[in-house]
Amino acid sequence: MDIEQIINLLSKEVNTFQAPIKDFEKIQTKEPFKVLVATILSSRTKDEVTSQAAKRLFDRVKNPEDLEQLSVSEIEKLIYPVGFYRVKARNLARLPSALKEVGGKVPDTMEELLKLPGVGRKTANLVLSRAFGKPAICVDTHVHRLVNMWGFVHSKTPEQTEDALKKLLPLHLWSQVNPTLVAFGQKVCKPKSPRCTCCPLSSWCSSSTIDDPNSSF
DNA sequence: AAAACGGGGGC
DNA sequence: GCCCCAGTTTT
Numbered sequence: 001m002d003i004e005q006i007i008n009l010l011s012k013e014v015n016t017f018q019a020p021i022k023d024f025e026k027i028q029t030k031e032p033f034k035v036l037v038a039t040i041l042s043s044r045t046k047d048e049v050t051s052q053a054a055k056r057l058f059d060r061v062k063n064p065e066d067l068e069q070l071s072v073s074e075i076e077k078l079i080y081p082v083g084f085y086r087v088k089a090r091n092l093a094r095l096p097s098a099l100k101e102v103g104g105k106v107p108d109t110m111e112e113l114l115k116l117p118g119v120g121r122k123t124a125n126l127v128l129s130r131a132f133g134k135p136a137i138c139v140d141t142h143v144h145r146l147v148n149m150w151g152f153v154h155s156k157t158p159e160q161t162e163d164a165l166k167k168l169l170p171l172h173l174w175s176q177v178n179p180t181l182v183a184f185g186q187k188v189c190k191p192k193s194p195r196c197t198c199c200p201l202s203s204w205c206s207s208s209t210i211d212d213p214n215s216s217f
Numbered sequence: 218a219a220a221a222c223g224g225g226g227g228c
Numbered sequence: 229g230c231c232c233c234a235g236t237t238t239t
Contacts (some may be wrong), residue, residue: 044234045235045236046236046237049235049236080235081234081235081236082234082235083233083234083235083236084233084234084235085234085235086233086234087232087233087234190238192238192239193238193239
């Protein structure tokens with residue numbers, strides 16, 4: 001199998017994994033501002049927690065002007081308990097002014113997105129894909145770990161993995177890579193306790209273990 | 218009880 | 229490159 005086949009296969013099965021991932025769709029409005037905020041909240045945070053926090057925040061905040069009215073501590077209370085909620089609250093409080101400096105709207109280029117507080121390469125790629133439908137691949141730790149384990153790339157950094165994957169996959173699959181492999185990495189191919197017994201790739205994967213004490217899929 | 222975790226930023 | 233931010237989940 002090649003990486004293209006795997007993404008195709010897993011993207012179909014991803015919703016059958018135990019405790020299906022909460023669709024980002026539920027908080028996704030395609031409004032770039034909300035997508036940006038929700039994506040910032042989502043780093044190092046599970047979808048369900050992100051989703052709840054985003055709902056609370058969007059109840060009060062529809063646009064940068066609304067956000068500007070809130071204090072850091074108010075934002076903290078609204079977004080708790082996403083990972084690093086204090087850092088994120090500080091960054092969100094700075095977001096309205098940061099947006100003004102890049103033209104007043106949520107930017108649709110990597111270069112401009114990286115100027116925003118709390119937005120690094122991974123978050124920027126997700127925003128490009130989620131908000132603007134641009135081809136982008138977010139290589140987080142799961143994506144990096146899995147594609148290296150499978151041997152499709154041999155890379156040290158996420159950036160190298162991103163470049164390699166872009167050469168291996170057709171454009172239309174780029175947006176599938178992160179959501180598919182993150183869900184797979186969380187629910188099936190977990191770093192310390194892979195559930196190979198219920199993995200659709202077990203007969204192919206050379207890392208597959210024979211015994212799987214945790215299988216109760 | 219300790220380590221890891223879907224990342225980013227400051228040094 | 230190293231270390232911090234933080235609560236939650238996993239080991």
